[in-house]
Amino acid sequence: MKIQSILCLCGLLVMGCGPSVQKEVTLIPQPQVCELHSGAYSFSEGEAFVTNLPESERGDLAAILEASPFRLVASAKENAPFRFELVPALPNIQSPEGYTLTVGSEGVHAQATTATGLFYAFQSLLQMAEKEEAGFVLPCVSVSDYPRFGYRGMHMDVSRHFRSKEFVMKQLDAMARYKLNRLHWHLTDGAGWRLEIKRYPELTEQTAYRPYPNWKAWWKGDRHYCRKDDPGADGGYYTQDDVREVLEYARKLHITVIPEIEMPGHSEEVLAVFPQLSCSGKPYQNGELCIGNEETFTFLENVLTEVIALFPSEYIHVGGDEAAKSSWEKCPKCQARIRKEGLKDEKELQSYLIHRMEKFLNDHGRKLIGWDEILEGGLAPSATVMSWRGEQGGITAAKAGHGVIMTPGEFCYLDAYQDAPATQPEAIGGYLTLEKVYSYNPVPAQLTDDEKPFIQGVQANVWAEYIPTEEHLEYMTYPRLLALAEVAWTQPERKDWPRFREAALKEVSWLQAQGYHPFDLSKEVGERPESLHPVEHLGLNCPVKYAQPWSSAYPASGDSTLTDGVRGGWTYGDRRWQGFLCKDVDVTIDLGKVTDVRLVEADFLQLRGPEVWLPKEVVISLSEDGREFTEMKRIATDVPVTEERLTFRNYRWEGQAKARYVHFQGLLNREVMGWLFTDEIIIK
Ligand code: ACM
Numbered sequence: 217m218k219i220q221s222i223l224c225l226c227g228l229l230v231m232g233c234g235p236s237v238q239k240e241v242t243l244i245p246q247p248q249v250c251e252l253h254s255g256a257y258s259f260s261e262g263e264a265f266v267t268n269l270p271e272s273e274r275g276d277l278a279a280i281l282e283a284s285p286f287r288l289v290a291s292a293k294e295n296a297p298f299r300f301e302l303v304p305a306l307p308n309i310q311s312p313e314g315y316t317l318t319v320g321s322e323g324v325h326a327q328a329t330t331a332t333g334l335f336y337a338f339q340s341l342l343q344m345a346e347k348e349e350a351g352f353v354l355p356c357v358s359v360s361d362y363p364r365f366g367y368r369g370m371h372m373d374v375s376r377h378f379r380s381k382e383f384v385m386k387q388l389d390a391m392a393r394y395k396l397n398r399l400h401w402h403l404t405d406g407a408g409w410r411l412e413i414k415r416y417p418e419l420t421e422q423t424a425y426r427p428y429p430n431w432k433a434w435w436k437g438d439r440h441y442c443r444k445d446d447p448g449a450d451g452g453y454y455t456q457d458d459v460r461e462v463l464e465y466a467r468k469l470h471i472t473v474i475p476e477i478e479m480p481g482h483s484e485e486v487l488a489v490f491p492q493l494s495c496s497g498k499p500y501q502n503g504e505l506c507i508g509n510e511e512t513f514t515f516l517e518n519v520l521t522e523v524i525a526l527f528p529s530e531y532i533h534v535g536g537d538e539a540a541k542s543s544w545e546k547c548p549k550c551q552a553r554i555r556k557e558g559l560k561d562e563k564e565l566q567s568y569l570i571h572r573m574e575k576f577l578n579d580h581g582r583k584l585i586g587w588d589e590i591l592e593g594g595l596a597p598s599a600t601v602m603s604w605r606g607e608q609g610g611i612t613a614a615k616a617g618h619g620v621i622m623t624p625g626e627f628c629y630l631d632a633y634q635d636a637p638a639t640q641p642e643a644i645g646g647y648l649t650l651e652k653v654y655s656y657n658p659v660p661a662q663l664t665d666d667e668k669p670f671i672q673g674v675q676a677n678v679w680a681e682y683i684p685t686e687e688h689l690e691y692m693t694y695p696r697l698l699a700l701a702e703v704a705w706t707q708p709e710r711k712d713w714p715r716f717r718e719a720a721l722k723e724v725s726w727l728q729a730q731g732y733h734p735f736d737l738s739k740e741v742g743e744r745p746e747s748l749h750p751v752e753h754l755g756l757n758c759p760v761k762y763a764q765p766w767s768s769a770y771p772a773s774g775d776s777t778l779t780d781g782v783r784g785g786w787t788y789g790d791r792r793w794q795g796f797l798c799k800d801v802d803v804t805i806d807l808g809k810v811t812d813v814r815l816v817e818a819d820f821l822q823l824r825g826p827e828v829w830l831p832k833e834v835v836i837s838l839s840e841d842g843r844e845f846t847e848m849k850r851i852a853t854d855v856p857v858t859e860e861r862l863t864f865r866n867y868r869w870e871g872q873a874k875a876r877y878v879h880f881q882g883l884l885n886r887e888v889m890g891w892l893f894t895d896e897i898i899i900k
Pocket of ligand 1: 537538587604
């Protein structure tokens with residue numbers, strides 16, 4: 217194809233547009249440059265396309281174009297109305313995933329330096345097109361577009377609940393539409409091993425099924441596994457052929473699948489099959505692999521050898537999160553390893569394993585990626601860190617010159633409630649709205665300009681403990697994944713929440729029409745009403761004396777929290793609730809002078825999973841002099857600790873009294889210990 221003739225035609229296209237049909241183009245993710253011109257290009261199904269992609273790549277693009285709603289048909293004609301042109305360079309675009317797109321009244325011209333760029337140009341066209349009775353209409357536009365980050369990911373936990381390969385491929389389709397390019401496939405965890413390993417068929421034979429379809433019932437039950445043919449067996453796994461099918465599907469959508477093989481923690485299923493790899497040597501006792509045992513390394517390397525042969529991904533994820541160190545502390549083999557290798561402690565023991573795995577992967581031409589715990593005890597030389605416990609791990613890794621994928625729980629964990637919890641199916645907790653995901657900027661301000669490029673991307677994580685069905689997984693994923701896609705692709709200055717929300721509403725309808733099950737954004741209830749406006753009361757800004765300190769993990773705004781007028785939202789983790797660990801809330805507020813008091817109240821919340829409890833009792837006492845207190849009310853909690861749902865309770869005294877000092881006690885239920893959280897002590 218002659219570049220010159222295309223450029224001429226391109227000019228004609230832009231200038232030759234007829235009357236406009238659309239006022240603005242809404243795309244997700246929003247392109248970096250998108251100029252809307254007057255006019256439109258109307259066409260019917262079955263128009264011709266031409267491309268100069270080499271033979272090896274032409275077939276894949278052709279298959280996508282032909283199977284798309286446009287049903288484009290391959291042509292050799294230079295003036296075909298759809299032109300997908302590979303070019304050596306594009307002005308102002310360095311990313312190999314970038315593209316330009318021109319729609320004029322005569323047709324479409326896409327340019328890119330790679331097949332991926334042309335694929336993304338087509339994804340933009342698909343989103344822009346309006347369906348009409350006689351065919352489709354595209355607005356006349358000029359687009360110049362490229363991603364902010366090279367890594368734009370979605371994670372899927374298939375251990376807690378298995379998902380069929382067809383379902384995984386359906387999600388790949390949606391990812392491609394929103395220009396996401398990494399699927400992080402969490403294939404192994406305590407709740408089931410999901411990948412056929414030819415050398416160890418026992419893994420899937422013995423742990424890919426459970427007599428409990430629901431993770432929660434399994435977790436609260438005996439946590440045993442069963443075989444496929446046992447009564448009530450539920451679960452599944454991917455054969456290596458299944459994986460190859462998914463990988464081929466992903467490849468055509470320009471998505472890389474990164475497998476995760478968890479180690480050394482979250483390995484209960486491995487240790488049920490091979491108890492000799494645990495410190496105790498017994499099944500169903502440990503969750504961590506024994507690092508003192510050389511056989512552990514043989515096992516992991518044999519598994520990784522098959523994983524490497526199967527997955528072409530440059531990166532292999534080795535987990536590394538949440539390994540308890542207690543079994544290693546008591547294990548003679550682990551302690552002998554610590555002594556032999558001159559390691560300082562169990563953190564360095566974990567690093568020893570990760571370093572060895574990194575060397576193994578590097579020797580086989582691959583790179584290691586792991587959760588941010590791999591920083592503890594010394595980071596492996598070329599490891600990439602996935603920062604999930606906030607951003608600090610990512611910041612530390614970037615400052616040390618390591619690649620980072622940002623996926624902090626506060627912004628990226630799609631297993632949290634997306635709307636008012638009482639209106640939602642049970643979730644793990646938290647509260648993460650579409651708007652909050654959208655607000656995320658993965659490049660922390662603490663990084664210098666030289667350090668910023670180490671932030672290679674961002675990922676949404678879909679942990680599945682509380683997501684039993686495939687339909688439910690889509691409900692939790694969409695539309696929040698769309699916000700993540702725009703965070704990952706669009707430069708911050710191009711982001712615009714009202715525009716994005718409008719586009720997301722439209723996309724929710726599109727997803728529904730395609731058979732997905734997104735959360736219905738149009739019905740969003742929103743944040744806890746009490747938290748929306750500051751509360752005025754007599755105690756506002758009055759000093760608070762704490763008989764027991766708040767926890768530094770949940771300080772909210774420190775000593776001023778309980779009288780600052782700010783009330784908490786739907787999650788205790790929103791920095792507005794103050795946390796007390798294994799302690800009573802016991803505070804005295806000084807109103808400054810003796811005052812008429814008619815009401816004292818405070819809210820607490822209960823969430824069983826993370827052991828956040830309502831107080832067993834609340835005691836409200838008043839005093840004029842700060843020495844003699846009169847108990848005004850003692851309120852027992854009427855919510856049992858067995859309550860599964862997130863529950864808010866108000867504790868209140870109302871009456872008439874004169875007081876300068878308000879003594880408020882929320883007494884811990886000592887049978888369960890755990891956390892107490894409160895947000896404001898309101899005095900009227
Ligand atoms: C994690 O959420 N445990 C990585």
